[in-house]
Amino acid sequence: MIPENLKYMESHEWAKQEDDIATIGISDYAQSEIQDIVYVELPEVGTQLTQKTEFGVIESVKAAFDLYAPVSGEVIEVNESLLDTPEQVNESPYDEGWFLKIRMTDTSELDALLDADSYHAHIEAEHA
């Protein structure tokens, strides 16, 4: 499941644009590979993120996985419900399982990300 209206990173994070605000999370493919998510560590509101740098960590039973920012900007909202119910990332990666909302410093950064078709091709290549 790869929604058409999102932009993707090769490291499997997605970004959804609404004006200069981006909501970010991880793809359905990523959650199905990681499985059994038990903990999500996210930055605090006000943190400045830089595109393609680490901003948090997901822990599954198996291992820890770094999260990378799809865009640069300031964290304006954090999905606090993931603290108590991290399994929402497995159950609803594009809706209840979102991580952060970021006020983008440069919306053109989104152009550097993959669209749904390219991301699909990227997964196929990774899986082959």
Next chain:
Amino acid sequence: MKKTPLYQVHKSLNAKFTEFGGWEMPIQYSSIVTEHLAVRSIVGLFDLSHMGEIEVSGQGANELVQKLSTNDVSRLSDGRVLYTLFCNEIGGIVDDLLVYRHADHHYMLVVNAANIEKDLAWMESCNDTGAEVKDMSEETALIALQGPKAIALLNPFVPERDVSEIPYFRFTAGEVAGVPTVISRTGYTGEVGFELYVPAADAERLWTALYPPVIAAGGQPVGLGARDTLRLEAGLRLYGVDMNDDTNPFEVGLGRFVKFKNRQFIGKNALFAQKRKGIAKQMIGFQMLDRAVARAGYAIYHGNERVGSVTSGAPSPSLKCSIGFASIESQAVSENEKIDVEIRGKLHPAKIVEVPFLSKGT
């Protein structure tokens, strides 16, 4: 990489694979949590054919196994299994293993997959008793059936006896689904269960016989991922992670498997001296008090002082919190005291708890 005789079976079940001790092994089939909980509540089927089997036989076999083992092998009678360690001259752990006594001067040793070559070389270098040491790992497959339903599931395949009558840590030679099998009431999960040693050529036949009733009962094939979380909850150490050639048995809480009395074994003098002097490190079990996950290598703090590090750590699917073993300075902390685990630069609270983390019948 080496493959077990069941490799194609795992492929056809869409298993994910990982490298472990030089073997390409299934790490999971469905999900680690699903497989783990299936073993705790119903049953799981494991391919453990990567484990090493070494036969020791002939005149001098008793003496060789006894001299290599920290535990007292002379206490074994035929059909019994003993957990022991091999230690080197300075008391470091060469391997941990199971000793099966088939008969006087006839044993099967079951060793860790990554240590097969090392153990064989070690046994060879210590063999002045004339015993014959034979690596049977290639021709032996190991399938485990673990979980509360294991007895009920296995019994229909063993016409000549009731497997519930095999006590824990005993074994019998028989047939399972027509395959010649060493049926062993042992396991690495803390559950009731069996480990079934069969000729490699018959492994697929046995797996194929057991698989349908396992699935029909709600059980799962189980990979090394859940094997690791199961053994951790059951308080069982893993060689190469919780212990190695540089740790002695006391430091990792395995002192009860060192028997000094009325016997000689390799490492005895060093271990006796270490025990008298006092052991600098101890292994503790801990439980995280928040949702963070402690993993191997993370630092343990008591107050401001670093007192040790995590050796094994993972989220416990049964307990719904993270647990682990840590090697810490002796007397640094006592039970139920609070410690902290440093995770990505931040301290997270944990408490020392009793091991095993989870206690069930075996």
